[in-house]
Amino acid sequence: MKVQNRKAPIYWSLLNIKNWNLYIAATEKGLCYVGSQNKPFEEFSDWAEKRFPGSPLVEDREKLEPYAAELIEYFEGERKNFSVPFDYHGTEFQVSVWNALCEIPFGETKTYSDIANHINKPAAVRAVGAAIGANPVLITVPCHRVVGKNGSLTGYRGGLEMKTQLLELERETIH
Incomplete structure (x- = not known):
């Protein structure tokens, strides 16, 4: 009898909040992926295939709930730091x-x-x-808070429009 080497699943869900639609994913250990705004499922599935080849992708809204809850709080201006585990x-x-x-402050x-x-x-x-x-x-790992030497907005996986919106959301939350 052959024992199969089963890969651990990657659980995912689509988070919809306000005008944001983001794919999020986690392993048993923690949050492993937050996608770009309004990008197709393929952005996530291509990433997963490169990083976790052979791992099944399992849609599981319930398993993603703790991660989704913190992201929703962030978008509603009620959360400045994330406490969920990362993987x-x-x-x-x-x-x-x-x-x-x-460590970059909100x-x-x-x-x-x-x-x-x-x-x-x-x-x-x-x-x-x-x-x-x-x-x-x-x-959740706030790379949108990194700017060019002269303060200009530079490249961002989610696009400069997403980066601008995140920085504006944070500025509005503070004031």
Whole structure:
């Protein structure tokens, strides 16, 4: 009898709040994906196939409820920090960048250079940018709070319109 090597499932759900439609996903360990605004399911399924090849994708609204609840609170201006567990996988460098992003205060921005200095790699500004671009959990790991040297909005996986909306939402919540 052959024993199959079963991969752990990735649970997902579509979160609808206000004018936002985002795919979110989690493993048994924590939130592993927050998608771009109004993007198709394929954005998530392509990502999952690269990061968790062979893992079944299981729609499970109930399992995603704790993550959805915190995101809804964020969009309603009632949450500034996330307390849910994460299950993101990256290189040691990427994880150090993602952890640094989590330290940027709500409603504030930092530059790529600020992040590079924060992780004690001041010459790694481009690598910091690449790590930020690989962030799998938008909003909850707030890469939208990173701007160019002159304060300009720069690339964002979810698009500059989404980045602008997130920064405006945070500014409105503070004032």
